[in-house]
Amino acid sequence: MAYTAKEDRYSKMKYNRCGRSGLKLSALSLGLWHNFGSCDNYDNMVAMVTTAFDLGITHFDLANNYGPYPGSAEENFGKIMKHEMAPYRDEIIVSTKAGYGMWDGPYGDHGSRKYLIASLDQSLKRMGLEYVDIFYHHRPDPETPMEETASALAHIVKSGKALYAGVSNYNAEQTKRMSEIMREMGVPLLIHQPRYNMFERQIENGLQTVLEHEGIGSISFCPLAQGLLTNKYIHGIPEGSRATKSKFLTADRIKPELIEKVVKLNAIAEGRGQTLAQMALAWNLRGGKLTSVLIGASRPSQIEENVKALENSEFTAEELEAIDAALAD
Numbered sequence: 001m002a003y004t005a006k007e008d009r010y011s012k013m014k015y016n017r018c019g020r021s022g023l024k025l026s027a028l029s030l031g032l033w034h035n036f037g038s039c040d041n042y043d044n045m046v047a048m049v050t051t052a053f054d055l056g057i058t059h060f061d062l063a064n065n066y067g068p069y070p071g072s073a074e075e076n077f078g079k080i081m082k083h084e085m086a087p088y089r090d091e092i093i094v095s096t097k098a099g100y101g102m103w104d105g106p107y108g109d110h111g112s113r114k115y116l117i118a119s120l121d122q123s124l125k126r127m128g129l130e131y132v133d134i135f136y137h138h139r140p141d142p143e144t145p146m147e148e149t150a151s152a153l154a155h156i157v158k159s160g161k162a163l164y165a166g167v168s169n170y171n172a173e174q175t176k177r178m179s180e181i182m183r184e185m186g187v188p189l190l191i192h193q194p195r196y197n198m199f200e201r202q203i204e205n206g207l208q209t210v211l212e213h214e215g216i217g218s219i220s221f222c223p224l225a226q227g228l229l230t231n232k233y234i235h236g237i238p239e240g241s242r243a244t245k246s247k248f249l250t251a252d253r254i255k256p257e258l259i260e261k262v263v264k265l266n267a268i269a270e271g272r273g274q275t276l277a278q279m280a281l282a283w284n285l286r287g288g289k290l291t292s293v294l295i296g297a298s299r300p301s302q303i304e305e306n307v308k309a310l311e312n313s314e315f316t317a318e319e320l321e322a323i324d325a326a327l328a329d
């Protein structure tokens with residue numbers, strides 16, 4: 001039987017305005033980078049997407065290359081949209097991206113107009129959608145003039161294939177320039193997608209100031225450092241965890257020094273009545289600087305646990321100091 005969304009789905013989630021735009025995003029969003037590929041369990045994917053939506057998560061983030069195989073996450077999401085979520089398309093924000101290597105030859109990577117427009121057309125076909133809500137340039141391309149990438153994004157928005165444009169992994173200076181160029185083209189940059197978590201705080205060195213000044217929203221990725229900022233690796237590496245199966249989180253990163261920090265952070269989280277995952281997400285949300293926090297999950301129960309971060313997303317000065325001290329040791 002096709003899915004019917006819960007009636008109370010909007011009762012607990014917060015919706016934050018994305019920069020100076022008209023668009024609001026759920027405070028937590030769900031990313032489909034891992035666990036939505038051709039090798040993953042389809043029923044589990046459906047359960048994750050529908051659980052997220054029932055909890056008020058309206059934003060689902062993809063990219064052309066998510067899989068494996070590259071493109072298969074978009075195919076699976078398209079299947080879920082068609083069979084389960086079709087009645088809710090206007091209640092959902094779908095994003096996709098291009099910027100990393102996707103197909104052979106000189107036109108399947110980086111930031112040219114040729115690549116971006118062809119890639120979005122492919123993404124739309126894979127997802128069976130007429131448009132995406134947000135289309136991102138996935139990473140800066142130092143070899144393509146920024147004006148060309150910007151004009152491709154502006155063209156895509158003006159053609160209606162995406163409603164808004166964003167960038168990801170751009171530094172402060174690149175973001176400022178891109179924002180200025182796009183504003184001149186009449187398509188303001190909606191959002192930036194940077195990496196941000198308690199271990200990786202580079203956006204605090206200038207990027208956040210640019211985003212505030214330019215009125216650009218932000219959505220942080222890897223807020224749990226791919227699972228390191230949870231209690232799951234404290235007693236070793238559990239079978240089936242990301243560190244056992246992804247080239248993006250290899251077991252050699254999980255060193256005793258890192259786990260010592262995690263243990264300290266876990267104790268602070270317990271003192272707040274939260275799991276470490278919840279505290280790590282709350283820490284991202286603190287002070288309302290980010291529009292949304294982009295989580296990944298391998299099962300619906302993680303999404304249920306993580307959404308509860310919203311119940312306590314403010315910190316005392318003492319708690320923030322204790323977190324900084326745990327990280328600094």
Ligand SMILES: NC(=O)c1ccc[n+]([C@@H]2O[C@H](COP(=O)([O-])OP(=O)(O)OC[C@H]3O[C@@H](n4cnc5c(N)ncnc54)[C@H](OP(=O)(O)O)[C@@H]3O)[C@@H](O)[C@H]2O)c1
Pocket residue numbers: 030031032033034061062138168169193220221222223224225226227228230231232240241242243277294295296297298299302303305306
């Ligand atoms: N723009 C970019 O360049 C870029 C790069 C990377 C990611 N992203 C986006 O950001 C999204 C999120 O990235 P991410 O998946 O690395 O985020 P993350 O939230 O840091 O990590 C998610 C992983 O942590 C584990 N986890 C989640 N909740 C947990 C809990 N409550 N307890 C224990 N473990 C938990 C799961 O891994 P297990 O499999 O171990 O259970 C889950 O797959 C991606 O899907 C993608 O949309 C964008």
